[in-house]
Amino acid sequence: MGKSKNITLIGMPGAGKSTIGVLLAKAIGGAFIDTDLLLQQKHRKLLQAIVDELGFQGFVEEEGNTICGVSPEHAVIATGGSAIYYEPAMRHLGEISEIIYLRLSLPEIDGRINNRATRGIALRKGQTLASLYEERVPLYEKYAHRIIDCDGKNPEEVLREILQG
Numbered sequence: 001m002g003k004s005k006n007i008t009l010i011g012m013p014g015a016g017k018s019t020i021g022v023l024l025a026k027a028i029g030g031a032f033i034d035t036d037l038l039l040q041q042k043h044r045k046l047l048q049a050i051v052d053e054l055g056f057q058g059f060v061e062e063e064g065n066t067i068c069g070v071s072p073e074h075a076v077i078a079t080g081g082s083a084i085y086y087e088p089a090m091r092h093l094g095e096i097s098e099i100i101y102l103r104l105s106l107p108e109i110d111g112r113i114n115n116r117a118t119r120g121i122a123l124r125k126g127q128t129l130a131s132l133y134e135e136r137v138p139l140y141e142k143y144a145h146r147i148i149d150c151d152g153k154n155p156e157e158v159l160r161e162i163l164q165g
């Protein structure tokens with residue numbers, strides 16, 4: 001990994017993007033950028049309120065535009081789980097970083113997410129976590145330069161695997 005190369009973490013809500021992102025940034029001596037937090041700061045609202053206000057498509061576009069405005073040097077970028085719906089944002093991330101998909105099985109995700117109503121997950125009307133998972137996995141795989149299997153691993157084990165490259 002070159003000095004100026006960034007790392008972007010993608011994956012489902014609950015996959016550990018923010019947790020592992022912070023650990024990874026410390027390990028490489030880089031900055032940590034969480035695009036969910038950038039969105040919240042920009043709107044001065046919690047993620048769920050932004051989703052409620054803009055609707056699914058509006059949220060995806062707003063998230064995508066926020067990501068397109070991020071151009072750090074030597075940073076770890078944690079994206080919202082829905083970033084993969086906005087192709088220009090993913091193209092941008094692919095140009096400025098190595099994209100790593102933190103893959104987690106649906107039962108593990110289901111076990112980790114217990115605050116669905118307030119978590120800020122961009123669901124379409126009537127969509128379940130299972131149908132969301134089925135829809136997103138092919139997109140995560142499409143954009144990923146590397147895939148790390150996270151099932152049954154703690155954050156330190158995932159971190160070690162990423163660093164071994």
